[in-house]
Amino acid sequence: MGGPGRSCPLAYRYQPEDLAGPAAFAATTLYVVGGLYGNTCALDAVLERASAEPAPVEIVFNGDFHYLDAPPSTFRAIAEGVGAHRATLGNVEYALTATDTDLGCGCDYPDYISSSVVADSNAVVERLRATAAGSPEHLARLAELPRHLTVSAGGRRIGIVHGDPESLAGWRLALEAVEPGDQAAREHTGWSGTPTSTDEVADWFVRAEVEVLCCTHTGLPYAQDFERDGRRYLVANNGAAGLPNFTGHRHGVITRLSSDPAAPADSLYGMELTGLRFDALPVRYDAGQWAAEFLGTWPPGTPGHRGYHSRITSGTWLRIEQAARGGVRLAGG
Ligand SMILES: [Fe+2]
Secondary structure, eight states: OOSTTTOOOGGGBOOGGGGOSOOSOEESEEEEEOOOTTOHHHHHHHHHHHHTSSSOEEEEEOSOOOSSOOSHHHHHHHHHHHHTSEEOOOHHHHHHHOOOTTOTTOOOOOTTSOHHHHHHHHHHHHHHHHHHTTOHHHHHHHHTOOSOEEEEETTEEEEEOSSBTTBTTOOTTSTTTBSSOOHHHHHHHTOOSOOBOHHHHHHHHHHHTOSEEEEOSSSOOEEEEEEETTEEEEEEEOOOSSSOOSTTOOOEEEEEEESSOSOOTTOSEEEEETTEEEEEEEEOOOHHHHHHHHHHHSOTTSHHHHHHHHHHHHOOSOOHHHHEETTOEETTO
């Protein structure tokens, strides 16, 4: 695999065992916010939702918080907003700090993602790189971000990555990759490759010594539980906090984990692991304002418009029902 946008630099690689160290901190309620993609409206909505929580919230932005925020003022707003919380590295942030000119967007796109998508993504990051050059202090901070983080909540250890437990930009925890296969998801994405077996995922949990894995990067949200030796584990891929994720809806999605057993009123889907409540929450940002800002930055004919206008204005093909897998239950279901 190679070429801009399809490359997999050695710096992306780590092992599940790297997550097995002591937890960095303990939280009562934790938000994992992946894929903000430079949407300041979504950033505001996440912070507003957090302020409505009954207990203090720890927020981890697990990468790709920058992307479509090419205007310097927007880039700074994302940098400052995220900078007030914890963060881990995404491939976009890595690409902004890397000197590897063959990296492109750093997405490590698999073969089933079309060349035009890869080329547009590379061009978006190229423009963002020019903006980021005006913020050397922020770039220095990005370069220091960890690639993964282990935290605890409700007595459970939670591993936070951007892609998967072996690569910063890994696609093994994409909805279309995991077993049991979702045929509709595989057809819509044109997926091909080796499926990620339930045994492989369970092995990751054991090796990482975590019971929850939070990830993002691959664009489509889902949550799925796994069992090994009588213990229950959970993968929560939040899709994108800053883009629509589902058909008929324009909200983003984040992952909420809490020692409070009560399901939030706005939960999309969730489940209880003993002592820990998981929910996918909607990020109900001002969709009209975000669409207007996006069009101002990425008008028709630009790579950002080709890649994201349809999703921002019309959502995706994914039904919420497809995101609640295994023992994960739809709210009200
Ligand atoms: Fe990513």
